[in-house]
Amino acid sequence: MASPVRPAENKTSAVLAARRSLLDRGSRSTQIADIIRLCILDGEFLPGARLSEPDICSALGVSRNTLREAFKSLVEERLVVHELNRGVFVRVPTLEDVAELYSCRRIVECAAIRGVDLATANLGALQRALDDADALAAQEDWTGVGNADIDFHKAISALNDSRRLDRLMNDVWNELRLVFHVMGDPHTFHQPYLSRNHAIYDAVSTGAVVVAERMLGEYLADAKEQIFAAYALLVPR
Amino acid sequence: MASPVRPAENKTSAVLAARRSLLDRGSRSTQIADIIRLCILDGEFLPGARLSEPDICSALGVSRNTLREAFKSLVEERLVVHELNRGVFVRVPTLEDVAELYSCRRIVECAAIRGVDLATANLGALQRALDDADALAAQEDWTGVGNADIDFHKAISALNDSRRLDRLMNDVWNELRLVFHVMGDPHTFHQPYLSRNHAIYDAVSTGAVVVAERMLGEYLADAKEQIFAAYALLVPR
DNA sequence: GCATATTTGTCCGTATGTATA
DNA sequence: CTATACATACGGACAAATATG
Numbered sequence: 001m002a003s004p005v006r007p008a009e010n011k012t013s014a015v016l017a018a019r020r021s022l023l024d025r026g027s028r029s030t031q032i033a034d035i036i037r038l039c040i041l042d043g044e045f046l047p048g049a050r051l052s053e054p055d056i057c058s059a060l061g062v063s064r065n066t067l068r069e070a071f072k073s074l075v076e077e078r079l080v081v082h083e084l085n086r087g088v089f090v091r092v093p094t095l096e097d098v099a100e101l102y103s104c105r106r107i108v109e110c111a112a113i114r115g116v117d118l119a120t121a122n123l124g125a126l127q128r129a130l131d132d133a134d135a136l137a138a139q140e141d142w143t144g145v146g147n148a149d150i151d152f153h154k155a156i157s158a159l160n161d162s163r164r165l166d167r168l169m170n171d172v173w174n175e176l177r178l179v180f181h182v183m184g185d186p187h188t189f190h191q192p193y194l195s196r197n198h199a200i201y202d203a204v205s206t207g208a209v210v211v212a213e214r215m216l217g218e219y220l221a222d223a224k225e226q227i228f229a230a231y232a233l234l235v236p237r
Numbered sequence: 238m239a240s241p242v243r244p245a246e247n248k249t250s251a252v253l254a255a256r257r258s259l260l261d262r263g264s265r266s267t268q269i270a271d272i273i274r275l276c277i278l279d280g281e282f283l284p285g286a287r288l289s290e291p292d293i294c295s296a297l298g299v300s301r302n303t304l305r306e307a308f309k310s311l312v313e314e315r316l317v318v319h320e321l322n323r324g325v326f327v328r329v330p331t332l333e334d335v336a337e338l339y340s341c342r343r344i345v346e347c348a349a350i351r352g353v354d355l356a357t358a359n360l361g362a363l364q365r366a367l368d369d370a371d372a373l374a375a376q377e378d379w380t381g382v383g384n385a386d387i388d389f390h391k392a393i394s395a396l397n398d399s400r401r402l403d404r405l406m407n408d409v410w411n412e413l414r415l416v417f418h419v420m421g422d423p424h425t426f427h428q429p430y431l432s433r434n435h436a437i438y439d440a441v442s443t444g445a446v447v448v449a450e451r452m453l454g455e456y457l458a459d460a461k462e463q464i465f466a467a468y469a470l471l472v473p474r
Numbered sequence: 475g476c477a478t479a480t481t482t483g484t485c486c487g488t489a490t491g492t493a494t495a
Numbered sequence: 496c497t498a499t500a501c502a503t504a505c506g507g508a509c510a511a512a513t514a515t516g
Contacts, residue, residue, distance in 0.1 A: 027321060027483065029309070053502070063485045064502090065302045069309050072266070076313035084264060085492045085502055100399045107348040107397065160344065162337045168405060265504070290482070300505045305483090322482060322512045 029069035032062055036070060040079050040090055041174060043181045047092040051080065077171055079178070093179050098231055101179070102224035104172050105153070106217060112159040113204060113213045125155035126201050133194055146190035152197050156216070179227065182234055189226065193219060266306035269299055273307060277316050277327055278411060280418045284329040288317065314408055316415070330416050335468055338416070339461035341409050342390070343454060349396040350441060350450045362392035363438050370431055383427035389434050393453070416464065419471055426463065430456060 036056070039045045057067050071088050074080045080088050093101075129152035136144035150173055157169040180189070196219050203212035262268060273293070276282045294304050308325050311317045317325050330338075366389035373381035387410055394406040417426075433456050440449035 027319075029483090054500090065305075065486095066484065068302075068503090069306055072306050072309035073313055076310055082264075087502065100401045103397065103399050104401060107344065107402070111344040111348065160340065162340045164337045164341060164409075165344070172401075264502095291480090301482090302506095303504065323514095324482070 028062060029066045030073070032060060032067060033070035033073045035060065036074060037077075037079060037174075040074075041177050045090050047090045047178050047182050049090045051088045051090065053087065078175055091175070091178055092182065092235065093175055095228065095232055095235060097175065098179055098228055099224070101172055101176055102220055102227075104168065106220045108160065108165055108169055109153060109156045109220070110213050110216055112156050113200075113209055113216055116159050116204060116209055118205075118207055121159055123201075123205055125158065126152060126204075129155055130197060130201055133197070137191070137194060142188055142191050145194060146188075149190040149193060149197065152201075156200075179231060183227075183230055189223070193223065265299060266303045267310070269297060269304060270307035270310045272297065273311060274314075274316060274411075277311075278414050282327050284327045284415050284419050286327045288325045288327065290324070315412055328412070328415055329419065329472065330412055332465065332469055332472060334412065335416055335465055336461070338409055338413055339457055339464075341405065343457045345397065345402055345406055346390060346393045346457070347450050347453055349393050350437075350446055350453055353396050353441060353446055355442075355444055358396055360438075360442055362395065363389060363441075366392055367434060367438055370434070374428070374431060379425055379428050382431060383425075386427040386430060386434065389438075393437075416468060420464075420467055426460070430460065 036045070036051070045051065051071070053064050053067055057064055060067070071080065071082065075082050075088070079091060081091050082088050129148050133145050133148035133152065136142075136148060154166075154169060154173065158166055196215065200212050200215050200219065203209070203215060262271070273282070273288070282288065288308070290301050290304055294301055297304070308317065308319065312319050312325070316328060318328050319325050366385050370382050370385035370389065373379075373385060391403075391406060391410065395403055397403075433452065437449050437452050437456065440446070440452060
């Protein structure tokens with residue numbers, strides 16, 4: 001049986017490993033897409049902002065071809081929109097988008113709860129997200145609480161055990177981040193829901209899946225209503 | 238009411254209209270992606286096939302840059318896979334992919350049935366797909382029956398009234414087409430399920446959504462089992 | 475195992491069309 | 496309306512990786 005760590009063949013292996021961590025992630029266009037994605041999610045590029053090809057090319061030191069390949073990926077992820085002959089812009093989600101985002105959450109998260117098998121399911125990620133949220137709430141780090149809330153609900157979706165649905169929900173949360181960026185102060189929205197996450201977890205972990213699914217459905221309906229009302233004041237139509 | 242053909246303002250309008258029909262669909266890379274997508278779905282490029290840049294460039298008369306942008310979209314749609322420094326290949330779905338495909342179908346289609354509101358829902362598309370399937374079955378056009386089966390189940394998903402989920406399921410069906418292409422004779426799988434589609438429709442349209450959802454769940458479990466068993470003989474692992 | 479040919483990854487220059495100040 | 500800036504698309508170039516004989 002192979003040892004988990006092979007003896008180094010020569011002194012370059014460390015160097016190669018270091019390069020791996022940078023280059024193994026894929027082609028340059030993939031790396032560029034990763035960088036721009038982070039800038040958008042962090043709010044450095046806000047919804048509606050134009051992503052100028054010449055500016056970003058010179059800033060990142062890549063050619064237009066490479067950048068345009070990166071844009072294609074981001075368009076498919078719905079983080080940016082491409083207007084023919086006008087360029088690429090960070091997406092500004094519509095009210096309808098918000099409604100659909102919460103439809104997705106309801107369908108996928110509720111299906112995960114409903115289908116949970118306590119004999120095989122690993123609830124550790126849920127427990128961990130709740131612990132994180134509690135600790136961060138004690139420090140009054142509400143941004144951290146918001147992120148832990150997201151982790152908790154991503155962990156719920158992950159109970160479906162489907163890489164494909166994980167990817168869908170990742171895209172959903174990314175687009176919700178755009179919504180939060182439009183609304184300005186994002187994470188205060190999550191704080192009041194912390195105790196409801198605890199209640200949902202308790203219900204699931206004790207096998208009361210029907211109760212848990214109902215609570216989750218109400219949670220999402222309330223959250224959607226709150227976001228929807230606030231967002232309606234900020235976007236046209 | 239506007240005439241379907243507006244009076245020509247000048248002689249160039251016809252030329253412009255002709256160009257529109259080609260160009261209005263988006264950038265050239267988008268058009269190229271559309272063409273390649275159709276080739277893959279039609280089985281002209283089979284799973285595992287390599288998509289050579291020089292070959293396709295010369296065949297379609299576009300530059301490599303444009304083609305590579307098209308590839309990026311198709312990668313994101315999961316129709317092709319990109320291997321660094323090796324090129325682009327039509328995806329060969331794994332057994333696990335098949336399982337996840339049917340997980341998605343179960344979750345999204347069952348949610349659609351469960352959430353249906355007969356007061357507002359439009360079941361016309363379901364009825365139409367069933368009528369088509371019946372007519373085609375009478376002609377023993379089993380490929381047509383298969384396509385009508387797909388239409389019926391896409392129409393079920395569409396009851397969720399979410400563009401986002403429609404897109405997800407479109408990608409799911411595209412990937413299932415890859416599975417069918419690997420299996421050779423695809424559409425005979427659909428034929429035995431025709432009567433079960435009728436039963437599901439009857440249950441939904443009479444308001445028996447709980448019954449309908451159970452029947453749909455069993456339908457999908459059976460279909461998954463059949464495909465899974467056949468596919469396991471054809472792909473490694 | 476090696477030398478060669480092919481293919482990919484990336485950049486640059488440029489011509490053309492489109493949008494905007 | 497003109498001028499400017501920008502996006503679109505092409506073709507050529509070269510290094511690096513891969514496939515082939």
